Amino acid sequence: MSLNRKYIPIVVTILLFIVMFTAGSFRYTGFFSLQVLMNLLVDNAFLLITAVGMSFVILSGGIDLSVGSVIALSTMVSASLVQQQGWPPAVVIPLVLLMGAVFGTIMGAIIHYFAIQPFIVTLAGMFLARGLCYVISIDTITIDNTFYTAMAQTRIPLPGGSFLSISAVIAILVVAVAIFTAHYTRFGRNVYALGGSEQSALLMGLPVARTKVLVYTLSGLCSALAGVVFTFYMLSGYGLHAVGFELDTIAAVVIGGTLLTGGVGYVLGTFFGVLIQGVIQTIISFEGTLSSWWTKIVIGLLLFIFILLQRVLSSRRLTLKE
Amino acid sequence: MSVVMKHHLFWPLCVLAALLLFNLCYSPDFFSITVHDGHLYGSLIDILNFGAPLILVAIGMTLVVATKGIDLSVGSIVAISGAIACLSISRGADQNSMGLILTSVLLAAGLSLMLGAWNGLLVSGAGIQPIIATLILMVAGRGIAQLITGGQIITVTSTKYAYIGSGSLAALPFSIFVVALVLVIALLLTRRTALGLFIESVGCNPAASKMSGIRAHLVILAVYVFCGLCAGIAGLLLSSNVSSADGNNAGLWYELDAILAVVIGGTSLNGGRFYLTGTVIGALIIQTLTTTIYMIGVPPEITLVVKACVVLAVCLIQSDTFRAAVAARWKSRHYPAEKEMSRHVS
Numbered sequence: 001m002s003l004n005r006k007y008i009p010i011v012v013t014i015l016l017f018i019v020m021f022t023a024g025s026f027r028y029t030g031f032f033s034l035q036v037l038m039n040l041l042v043d044n045a046f047l048l049i050t051a052v053g054m055s056f057v058i059l060s061g062g063i064d065l066s067v068g069s070v071i072a073l074s075t076m077v078s079a080s081l082v083q084q085q086g087w088p089p090a091v092v093i094p095l096v097l098l099m100g101a102v103f104g105t106i107m108g109a110i111i112h113y114f115a116i117q118p119f120i121v122t123l124a125g126m127f128l129a130r131g132l133c134y135v136i137s138i139d140t141i142t143i144d145n146t147f148y149t150a151m152a153q154t155r156i157p158l159p160g161g162s163f164l165s166i167s168a169v170i171a172i173l174v175v176a177v178a179i180f181t182a183h184y185t186r187f188g189r190n191v192y193a194l195g196g197s198e199q200s201a202l203l204m205g206l207p208v209a210r211t212k213v214l215v216y217t218l219s220g221l222c223s224a225l226a227g228v229v230f231t232f233y234m235l236s237g238y239g240l241h242a243v244g245f246e247l248d249t250i251a252a253v254v255i256g257g258t259l260l261t262g263g264v265g266y267v268l269g270t271f272f273g274v275l276i277q278g279v280i281q282t283i284i285s286f287e288g289t290l291s292s293w294w295t296k297i298v299i300g301l302l303l304f305i306f307i308l309l310q311r312v313l314s315s316r317r318l319t320l321k322e
Numbered sequence: 323m324s325v326v327m328k329h330h331l332f333w334p335l336c337v338l339a340a341l342l343l344f345n346l347c348y349s350p351d352f353f354s355i356t357v358h359d360g361h362l363y364g365s366l367i368d369i370l371n372f373g374a375p376l377i378l379v380a381i382g383m384t385l386v387v388a389t390k391g392i393d394l395s396v397g398s399i400v401a402i403s404g405a406i407a408c409l410s411i412s413r414g415a416d417q418n419s420m421g422l423i424l425t426s427v428l429l430a431a432g433l434s435l436m437l438g439a440w441n442g443l444l445v446s447g448a449g450i451q452p453i454i455a456t457l458i459l460m461v462a463g464r465g466i467a468q469l470i471t472g473g474q475i476i477t478v479t480s481t482k483y484a485y486i487g488s489g490s491l492a493a494l495p496f497s498i499f500v501v502a503l504v505l506v507i508a509l510l511l512t513r514r515t516a517l518g519l520f521i522e523s524v525g526c527n528p529a530a531s532k533m534s535g536i537r538a539h540l541v542i543l544a545v546y547v548f549c550g551l552c553a554g555i556a557g558l559l560l561s562s563n564v565s566s567a568d569g570n571n572a573g574l575w576y577e578l579d580a581i582l583a584v585v586i587g588g589t590s591l592n593g594g595r596f597y598l599t600g601t602v603i604g605a606l607i608i609q610t611l612t613t614t615i616y617m618i619g620v621p622p623e624i625t626l627v628v629k630a631c632v633v634l635a636v637c638l639i640q641s642d643t644f645r646a647a648v649a650a651r652w653k654s655r656h657y658p659a660e661k662e663m664s665r666h667v668s
Contacts, residue, residue: 063453114644116637117591119392119453123578124633131627138621247461260454293468293569300462307450307458 009257009310010269016302017272020279028286035162040278045167046071046226046233048274050245051252052178053222055270058253059182060215061195061262062118066107067223068245069129070100072238074227076133079141079237082148089147097224103129104220108213118216126246133239140238143231151232167229174225178267191215195262251299252277255306276302330588333639334603337586341610348618357493365613367495373609374497375400375556377602379576380583381508382552384601385545387584389525390593391445391452393546396580398463399437399553400573403430404561405470408478417480426483431554437463438550442543460577467569477566487563497559504552509598518596521545525593582629583608586636 025032041048050067057064074096081087081095107125111118143149155163182188190211193201202208230241256273258265280298284290345352345365355364379396386393407430414422437459444455489496512518520541523531528538556576561567585591586607587600611632615625638644 110634110638114638114647120581120585120591120633120637123581124630124637127578127626127630127633131624131630134621135624135627244464247457250457251461254454260451291468291473293465293473296465297462297469300458300465303458303461307454308448311448311450 006264009306010266010272012309013255013257013269013272013276013306017276017279020276020283024279024283024286028283031282031286033162034158034160036282038158038162038164038168040275040282041168041171042165043281044274044278045165045171046230046242047245047248047252047277048171048271049174049222049226049229050249051256051270051274052174052267053219053226054249055178055253055256055258055265055267056182056191056215057118057219058250058258058260059195059262059265060191060212061198062111062212062215063122063250063260064104064107064216064219064223065119065122065246066103066125066129067219067226067249068242069126069133070103070220070223071227071230071242071245072133072240073129074100074224075231075234075237075241076136076141076239077237078228078231079143080136082145083141083143083237089145093228096228097221100224100227101217101221104216104218104223105213107220108216111216112209112212122216130239136239137237138239140236142236144235148232148235152235165232167232170225170229174222175267175271182267187211187214192263195264197263248277248299251303255299255302257306257310259310260307330597330600331603334586334588334600334607338603338607338610341607341614345610345614345617348614365617369606369609369613370498371495372613373605374495374501375559376576376579376583376609377501377605378504378552378556378559379580380587380601380605381505381598382549383577383580384584384587384589384596384598385508385512385521386452386549387581387589387591388521388593388596389542389545390528391542391545392456392581392591393441393549393553394453394456394577395437395441395459395463396549396553396556397573397576398460398467399434399550400557400560400576401467401567401569402437402463402470403434403554403557404567404572405467405476405557405569406430406433407483407558408476408561408567409470411478411480411483412476417478418482420482423480423482427486427558430558431551434550434554434557435547436550438547438553439543441550442546445546446539446542464569467572469569471567471569473569475566475568479565483562484565485562487559487561497563500555500559504555505598505602508548512596512598517541522594522596525595579608579629580605582633582636585633 021037030036050071054064054067077099078089078092078096081092082089103125107121110116111121151166154166156166156169157163182191190201190206193204193206194208194211194215198208201211227242231237234241252273253265253270254260254273255276256265256269256271258269277295277299280295281292284292284294342352352365355367357363379400383393383396407426410426410429411417411422414426416422441456441459444450444458445452448455485496486500487497491499512521520531520536523534523536524538524541528542532538553573553576557573560572581591583604584601586604587597587602588604589596589600608629611628612625615628
């Protein structure tokens with residue numbers, strides 16, 4: 001069986017996930033159950049949604065550092081509007097999503113039209129969104145709106161006695177839509193082309209400006225949606241929610257096999273990248289004696305391994321070309 | 323006049339002067355410096371003292387940016403260095419023994435050198451994009467710092483160690499002398515030897531500089547090692563100033579402030595040119611801004627919003643496209659022929 005080289009990183013990711021899950025199942029009693037698997041989705045729904053948006057940005061050759069702050073801002077805006085102003089959730093949620101999308105659009109427009117590095121622009125966006133959280137309030141705003149508590153507590157039963165939360169279902173839907181968008185629409189092909197080489201995309205006559213701005217809009221929208229889901233999860237708005245989250249997201253995308261130079265990778269890989277991070281956390285919580293900072297160290301190590309792997313693969317591809 | 327305006331320090335110094343002037347208007351005793359127990363006290367001294375770690379980190383970052391790189395891991399190195407120093411001191415029998423302090427400081431410096439070398443090897447040896455290569459240590463480093471401190475805050479009771487960050491020499495904070503020493507060494511190395519030229523040429527075009535006989539790999543490695551060391555010393559200053567090490571929060575967001583300082587100082591993120599003095603002014607601007615925001619009673623959290631606006635403004639001014647767009651708007655008359663021309667030229 002000859003495996004196409006472009007599938008190697010994603011296959012490695014999926015295998016790694018299976019190996020880690022199997023190892024956990026052998027090591028800990030009670031690990032091997034459908035519920036543990038489902039909890040990976042339930043507990044990481046917001047990471048999954050953000051990472052999907054980030055995948056598009058990274059595929060287009062950019063980076064978005066503002067995602068964590070936009071999540072915090074979304075929780076803050078929803079909490080203050082619902083709780084303090086008494087707005088109905090049906091108005092607040094679309095408003096928050098719109099806010100995230102507009103935020104992304106503005107960043108994308110600055111990146112494209114003024115030719116400033118995405119790193120710096122989204123860094124400024126990160127400061128701005130985080131600062132705006134504190135402008136709203138520096139304290140936690142707890143939400144006791146019936147809609148939000150219902151969203152938090154609803155369990156969708158699955159065969160075998162396990163369950164999924166509504167957030168997890170939203171996340172799965174987002175992944176499905178993203179896979180379709182990335183591989184079966186014109187926009188998705190434009191993103192890949194843009195990440196492969198912006199100049200070539202321009203010469204080919206692809207709408208580079210529109211694609212680039214849309215990619216950041218999409219990422220902003222996903223972050224805002226993740227923020228809404230995060231609000232369901234935490235039932236509060238707080239300016240310090242999701243600090244350092246952008247790195248978890250980038251790590252998930254990289255572990256999922258997406259090349260950081262853009263143009264190469266799959267949304268499905270990101271899905272498994274998120275699951276791997278979830279498995280690491282689950283193993284650490286099952287182990288009991290390991291502390292949470294091991295998560296960071298292990299994720300750092302995995303990042304290292306995957307980046308080296310990509311490096312080796314891409315350099316081999318270059319030599320083959322020559 | 324135009325010569326003065328073209329100087330790279332012109333705009334940063336203007337901003338700093340404007341900030342200081344604003345402070346003077348707001349509180350007239352801003353510039354007053356009092357002598358107390360042989361130490362100088364005053365807002366200006368505070369800015370220098372609290373800004374010292376940032377200046378150090380930013381100096382290291384300047385050289386990295388000059389090679390078209392970026393080092394995201396400095397914040398984590400700050401945390402690790404402070405943590406290891408405090409851990410080794412707290413384990414000692416006599417926390418005030420000079421030997422113990424020296425060993426701890428050397429241990430921290432050595433460790434940060436190694437971490438810098440790790441970054442450098444990934445960038446120059448493995449050829450990974452700098453932003454990604456240093457991301458690894460940024461994520462894992464925070465975990466390592468928490469591992470060293472056990473997730474808690476290690477407090478030390480060593481007056482000699484506290485001297486590094488909060489002591490004073492000749493009535494000035496000791497940390498200022500540390501920063502001055504590092505700055506002078508960096509300036510001498512880059513401006514009195516060919517090293518600065520090497521760094522700039524590697525930043526412009528690594529392949530071409532390699533062809534002309536510069537060991538580009540070695541230059542890049544050295545730059546990251548230096549940046550790691552600077553961050554390590556900054557970690558020592560920070561942790562000794564408060565006599566404790568916090569693996570969770572020490573040096574958090576430092577990489578961003580440092581990059582901001584470098585950019586304000588006029589060093590372009592595209593590499594190939596760097597201004598160490600500009601960076602120092604940039605770091606001082608950030609510190610003054612923070613102090614100002616504290617002083618006028620705005621909630622400190624809004625610092626972030628102000629910083630965001632500053633980053634954006636600085637980047638927009640640096641962007642050629644933006645300047646061209648603004649210039650075109652300001653020009654009062656447009657000639658059709660000229661418009662036609664520029665369309666073909668661009």
